[in-house]
Amino acid sequence: MTARILDGRATSAAMLDRVREEVAEFSREHGRVPVLATVLVGDDPASHTYVRMKANRCAKVGMESRRVELDAGISTETLVKTIRELSADPAVDGILLQHPVPGHIDERAAFEAIDPAKDVDGVTRTSFARMAFDEGGFASATPGGIMALLDAYEIPLSGKHAVVVGRSPILGKPVGMLLLARDATVTYCHSRTRDLAEHVARADIVVAAVGRPELIRGEWIKPGAVVVDAGYADNRGDVEYEAAAERASFITPVPGGVGPMTIATLLAQTVRAAREGTEK
Numbered sequence: 643m644t645a646r647i648l649d650g651r652a653t654s655a656a657m658l659d660r661v662r663e664e665v666a667e668f669s670r671e672h673g674r675v676p677v678l679a680t681v682l683v684g685d686d687p688a689s690h691t692y693v694r695m696k697a698n699r700c701a702k703v704g705m706e707s708r709r710v711e712l713d714a715g716i717s718t719e720t721l722v723k724t725i726r727e728l729s730a731d732p733a734v735d736g737i738l739l740q741h742p743v744p745g746h747i748d749e750r751a752a753f754e755a756i757d758p759a760k761d762v763d764g765v766t767r768t769s770f771a772r773m774a775f776d777e778g779g780f781a782s783a784t785p786g787g788i789m790a791l792l793d794a795y796e797i798p799l800s801g802k803h804a805v806v807v808g809r810s811p812i813l814g815k816p817v818g819m820l821l822l823a824r825d826a827t828v829t830y831c832h833s834r835t836r837d838l839a840e841h842v843a844r845a846d847i848v849v850a851a852v853g854r855p856e857l858i859r860g861e862w863i864k865p866g867a868v869v870v871d872a873g874y875a876d877n878r879g880d881v882e883y884e885a886a887a888e889r890a891s892f893i894t895p896v897p898g899g900v901g902p903m904t905i906a907t908l909l910a911q912t913v914r915a916a917r918e919g920t921e922k
């Protein structure tokens with residue numbers, strides 16, 4: 643068997659066409675376009691690339707982005723103050739703080755400075771709780787993008803055994819919660835998990851969210867399983883792609899899978915934040 647591709651590029655392009663129309667409609671009604679503020683701390687080249695991609699994608703759908711770049715040495719207090727100012731700024735609809743921030747900064751405190759109404763990247767506790775309680779908050783961008791991709795291909799989730807490898811607050815943990823909300827049976831694996839191979843081998847759906855190229859071996863994949871690879875380190879995914887694709891029914895490529903869906907989700911949520919922000 644050779645797996646069908648879960649094509650994140652095509653699926654995100656369709657999503658972004660819709661976002662472009664929503665932006666135009668918002669702009670007709672409000673005389674301005676939605677604005678996403680991106681905050682980047684330090685000079686990690688990969689992070690610069692991601693933030694630039696997000697800004698470019700904003701421009702393509704007619705949205706505005708405002709880039710805030712801060713020195714690697716700034717304190718938690720300065721970062722929190724900067725983000726609070728963006729939260730209070732009526733000209734800003736959505737805020738993205740690029741993760742990770744330098745180690746001396748309290749990232750959680752910085753995330754919590756984002757007004758939940760502007761948390762279009764879904765990183766605050768409030769967004770997490772709304773997601774977990776099915777109250778329609780903003781999804782964490784990558785988990786939201788993964789669900790949109792699975793739905794675009796009408797992958798059944800109810801009753802399926804999903805194994806999520808990784809449990810970070812903005813990726814592994816929330817994607818497991820979203821799968822649970824759709825009635826999957828969810829297993830989380832992480833750095834202390836014993837027998838990772840055996841867990842993965844039992845999965846109908848595997849979500850890899852670690853950041854270690856080819857940690858997940860193709861021979862572990864159950865024939866017919868759906869493989870979603872969110873890993874992204876040195877431009878490579880967490881799954882041994884060729885070998886996994888021989889066994890899987892569906893698989894995401896890297897690049898061209900989860901990455902573009904993340905950005906599309908972020909922008910879709912920014913228009914939504916703009917709309918909801920102007921309702922009040």
Ligand SMILES: NC(=O)C1=CN([C@@H]2O[C@H](COP(=O)(O)OP(=O)(O)OC[C@H]3O[C@@H](n4cnc5c(N)ncnc54)[C@H](OP(=O)(O)O)[C@@H]3O)[C@@H](O)[C@H]2O)C=CC1
Nearest residue numbers: 784808809810813832833851852853872873874875901904
């Ligand atoms: N495409 C996209 O849009 C995005 C991609 N990413 C990519 O996804 C990957 C994960 O990101 P993120 O969640 O932020 O990373 P983190 O480093 O925060 O989390 C990594 C997770 O992997 C677990 N882990 C580490 N080693 C192993 C192992 N040997 N076996 C099993 N689990 C392990 C860790 O376990 P423990 O909790 O025990 O430490 C942790 O839960 C990265 O490659 C990142 O670049 C991230 C965000 C968006």
Ligand SMILES: Nc1nc(=O)c2c([nH]1)NC[C@@H]1CN(c3ccc(C(=O)N[C@@H](CCC(=O)O)C(=O)O)cc3)C=[N+]21
Nearest residue numbers: 692739740741742763783784874897898899901902904
């Ligand atoms: N607060 C926060 N939210 C994030 O969503 C977030 C983050 N921090 N930190 C870093 C990771 C990484 N990330 C990616 C987004 C898009 C691609 C993407 O579109 N990649 C293209 C390839 C791009 C290229 O390299 O040419 C693809 O996979 O096809 C990749 C990675 C979001 N992240």
